[in-house]
Each structure stands twice: as C-alpha cells, then as structure tokens.
Amino acid sequence: MRLSQRAVHYEAAFDLTPMIDVVFLLIIFFSLTSQFSAVDRTAVDLPRETGSTRTVEAPSEIVIDMDATGALTVDGRSIAPDALRAAIDRHASLARSVREEDGSLAMDVLVRADRRCRNEHLDALGRVLADAGVRRWKLATAGGT
Amino acid sequence: MRVVRGRRRRLDPDSIRLPLIALIDVVLFLLFYFVIAASFTGEENELATTLARESAVADGRGEAEPAVLVDIGWADEEARFSVDGRPVGARADLVETLRSIRGERTDRTIIVRADPNAPIEATAAAIQLAREAGFVEIGFALAPTSAASPIPAPIEDPR
Numbered sequence: 001m002r003l004s005q006r007a008v009h010y011e012a013a014f015d016l017t018p019m020i021d022v023v024f025l026l027i028i029f030f031s032l033t034s035q036f037s038a039v040d041r042t043a044v045d046l047p048r049e050t051g052s053t054r055t056v057e058a059p060s061e062i063v064i065d066m067d068a069t070g071a072l073t074v075d076g077r078s079i080a081p082d083a084l085r086a087a088i089d090r091h092a093s094l095a096r097s098v099r100e101e102d103g104s105l106a107m108d109v110l111v112r113a114d115r116r117c118r119n120e121h122l123d124a125l126g127r128v129l130a131d132a133g134v135r136r137w138k139l140a141t142a143g144g145t
Numbered sequence: 146m147r148v149v150r151g152r153r154r155r156l157d158p159d160s161i162r163l164p165l166i167a168l169i170d171v172v173l174f175l176l177f178y179f180v181i182a183a184s185f186t187g188e189e190n191e192l193a194t195t196l197a198r199e200s201a202v203a204d205g206r207g208e209a210e211p212a213v214l215v216d217i218g219w220a221d222e223e224a225r226f227s228v229d230g231r232p233v234g235a236r237a238d239l240v241e242t243l244r245s246i247r248g249e250r251t252d253r254t255i256i257v258r259a260d261p262n263a264p265i266e267a268t269a270a271a272i273q274l275a276r277e278a279g280f281v282e283i284g285f286a287l288a289p290t291s292a293a294s295p296i297p298a299p300i301e302d303p304r
Contacts, residue, residue: 142190
C-alpha cells in the first residue's frame, strides 16, 4: 500500500491577542511607574485659578506641599519649617543647582498650598525660601473651576 | 498554458467563531488602563512664574516708579481688595482697574500685600488677575498685623 505523499500544509497565523495583551500590560506598567512623583504629593485643595500650564518637571524642582494648617510636606514626608532649609540645600546639592554670586539659588520651587491656608504661613515659607537663596517660586493651582 | 490552482476551500459558516474570551480580555485591559490613567490626570497648573518676595522685587527694579500695590483685606470671612489704597469691589473690577493702571505705566511690577489671616485663595486670585492685566513681576508681602491701612469696605455693585 502506498501512502499519500501529499505534504501537510499548516496555515501560518499570527495570533494578535497575546501581543495586544502584552502591549497593554506594558502601557499600564509605564503609566504607573511614570506617575510615582505625582503619587508622592499629598492631596491638597489648591486655589481654583487658571494659572498657566505646568512646565515639564525639571530635575532641579522641589515641590513643597502646605496643608490648610500650614504643615509642610516635601517628597511625601512631613517636614518641620526648621528642617526645610536643610532639605532645600540637600535637594540643591543632589540636583547640582548653581548658586549665584549674590547667593541666589537656581532652583525651581513649586508651592502646592491649600487654598484655605492663611497667608502668614505662605509668608513664613517665603522667608525660609528667601533665606535659602530661592527668590522666585511658583504657586500651584487647580486649573480653574 | 493555464495554471490550475488548487481548489479554494470554502469556509464553513459554522466554523467562524468570534474569540469572545480574547475580546473580553482586551476590553477589560482597556477599561483598566483608562480608569487608572484618568485617576492621575487631575489638571494642575502653576501661577506666577515670577513670584518673588517684595524685597526681591524692589531690589531688582532700581527705578523711581513705585510698584503698584494690591492690598488684600480679610473681614467677615470675605476677601476685600484695594489697589494703591483705593477699594475695588468685584473681581472683574479689580482686573479692569489693574489693566487701566498697567496702560499708564512702563513698569510691569506689582506687589500683592495680603492680610495674614486671609486665605491663600485670595492671594492666588490677586496674582491671577495681575497676570491677566499684564503685570509680569509679581511680589508677595504680608500686611503688618497692626493693620496700618484699614481694611477697605466692600463696594456695592451698582448693577
């Protein structure tokens, strides 16, 4: 008996479904990991003003959260006003921020202050920043109502 | 010569099946992705890229023209604004007043002086309106607690 010599042809098929699964898994992974810096920030009820669009976060930027009572948080950790100066200096040295001859520090500072917080706390913070050489800083807003 | 191709197999309609499990898998992934992405996209802007302390603004100017002064008073749980000592009523009036002052001046410096008890919300509003009026160099200061300048009374809206 002679067996048929006809070759068996397998249909070449590319299954897209697992690839799409993996792609979306990667998207979720990267979207989560890239948001860690924002997760570090505390929930603050920001002033509801339009402001201007946030610039890309610079490596030299330090974000200071201030709640309604004036308590400060930097990088997700509560910090006493006395320790803020040291934190700024540490951040400046890590980011290699340049200190000018007049003592001013080339550093981006974003203050995320609660809209109900009193101005005396903002002023106290401004004084600490000025002592540290930071003459200009930004107030974060919620982008309008 | 005619090339005879193999007979094309006709698909059996019963054999065509939609892979529902894979489809649901992808749809759930999409849902999961957009839920997570949406929870992080709370819009956050910034205000006053040149916000500086009053002294820093004064140091940098070196001009004889005094800076415009916006005072923020706080009474009866309400912020009250005045520009160079003149009380200003509504928010729209403040921006119009600042615009008219801005048109008369070459210097774009303004100082926002806030009552210590006033909320930052009022300060942010004053800075926002100063920016809208065209002021660039914006300083922040705290009004003395002794309240040398009395808190201006609110102005009745004529409309």
